[in-house]
Amino acid sequence: MSVEPDGKGIGIDTVFVIPVGPDCQLDFVADTIESVRHFSPQSRIIVVDDSQHDLGVALGRRYELTVLQAHAHGVSGSLFLNLSDGFREALTRPFRILVRLDTDALIAGSDFEAKAIKLFDTDQRLGSLGSFQIGYDCIGTRNRQWAKWQILIYFGVRKWMKPKSKLLVRRLVCRARRNGYKLGESILGGAVVYRREVVTALAEAELLGRAELAAIGLQEDHIFGLCQYAIGFHLGEFGNRYDNLPMGVDWKGLPASPSELIGLGKSIIHSTKNYEDLDEEEIRREFRIARQQESNARD
Numbered sequence: 001m002s003v004e005p006d007g008k009g010i011g012i013d014t015v016f017v018i019p020v021g022p023d024c025q026l027d028f029v030a031d032t033i034e035s036v037r038h039f040s041p042q043s044r045i046i047v048v049d050d051s052q053h054d055l056g057v058a059l060g061r062r063y064e065l066t067v068l069q070a071h072a073h074g075v076s077g078s079l080f081l082n083l084s085d086g087f088r089e090a091l092t093r094p095f096r097i098l099v100r101l102d103t104d105a106l107i108a109g110s111d112f113e114a115k116a117i118k119l120f121d122t123d124q125r126l127g128s129l130g131s132f133q134i135g136y137d138c139i140g141t142r143n144r145q146w147a148k149w150q151i152l153i154y155f156g157v158r159k160w161m162k163p164k165s166k167l168l169v170r171r172l173v174c175r176a177r178r179n180g181y182k183l184g185e186s187i188l189g190g191a192v193v194y195r196r197e198v199v200t201a202l203a204e205a206e207l208l209g210r211a212e213l214a215a216i217g218l219q220e221d222h223i224f225g226l227c228q229y230a231i232g233f234h235l236g237e238f239g240n241r242y243d244n245l246p247m248g249v250d251w252k253g254l255p256a257s258p259s260e261l262i263g264l265g266k267s268i269i270h271s272t273k274n275y276e277d278l279d280e281e282e283i284r285r286e287f288r289i290a291r292q293q294e295s296n297a298r299d
C-alpha cells in the first residue's frame with residue numbers, strides 16, 4: 001500500500017527515507033517529521049512502515065508523505081530490504097541528496113544540504129556522509145570488529161549452504177577490498193547522507209534489496225558500506241565536536257547535551273533516546289523550543 005502526496009515535492013534537492021519500526025511511538029515519529037518539515041520544507045519524505053499497526057498510514061494522512069508498507073518483517077537483514085524499497089522509490093523523482101534518518105533522529109538546522117552537496121561536488125567518488133571512522137569526540141575509531149567477524153563467520157561456517165549466494169558475496173567483498181574497503185567499515189546507520197549517483201549506481205548494479213546480502217548477518221549500515229565500496233564509491237565524515245560540519249550523532253544516545261549541540265549549530269542529531277538524566281521527551285522538548293525560537297527570529 002502506498003499513500004502519495006498530491007504532486008508536491010517534484011524537483012527538490014533532498015529526499016528523506018525514514019524507516020518506522022514496531023516499537024516506535026507516534027508522537028516521537030511525528031516530532032522527527034516536523035523537524036524535517038521545519039528546516040527542509042521543500043524536501044520529500046518517504047516513510048517505510050514496519051510498525052505493523054498502520055502508524056505510517058496515520059503519518060501519511062497527517063503530513064502528506066509517501067508511505068511504503070514494509071515487506072520484510074523480523075528476519076535477518078529486514079531493514080536493509082525495507083530501506084532498499086525506500087531508496088528505489090526515491091529514484092522515481094529527481095533529488096540531489098538522500099538522507100536516511102531513523103525515528104530517534106532530528107533535523108536541527110538547514111545547513112546540512114548545502115554542506116553535503118559541496119563535499120559531494122568536491123569528490124565525485126564520495127558516496128555517503130556520516131559518522132564514519134571517528135566519533136563525535138574524536139576519541140579512537142569506530143569499532144568495526146563485530147561486522148568483520150560476521151563476514152568471516154559467514155564465509156567460514158556451513159560452507160555447503162547456498163554456494164551461489166556465497167560466491168556473489170565473496171565477489172562483492174573482493175571488489176570492495178580492491179577499492180580500499182576494510183572488513184566491517186560503515187557509516188553509523190541512524191543518520192546517513194547519500195548522493196543521488198550512489199543510490200542510482202546501487203540500483204543499476206542490482207544490489208538494492210538482494211536477499212543474498214540480507215542473509216549475511218550484518219546490520220543494514222554495514223551492507224550499504226560494503227556495497228558502496230564494491231561499486232567504486234567510498235565513505236566520508238560529516239561532523240564532530242571540533243568542526244563546522246552538521247552531524248552531532250552517536251549510537252544509543254545523544255553525544256552531548258542538547259544545548260551544546262544547538263550552540264555548535266549541529267543540524268543532524270542522533271540519538272534522542274537519552275542523555276545523562278534527560279529522557280527522550282525532555283530532549284525533544286529542548287529541540288522543539290529551539291525550533292520555535294528560530295521561527296520567531298526568522299519572523
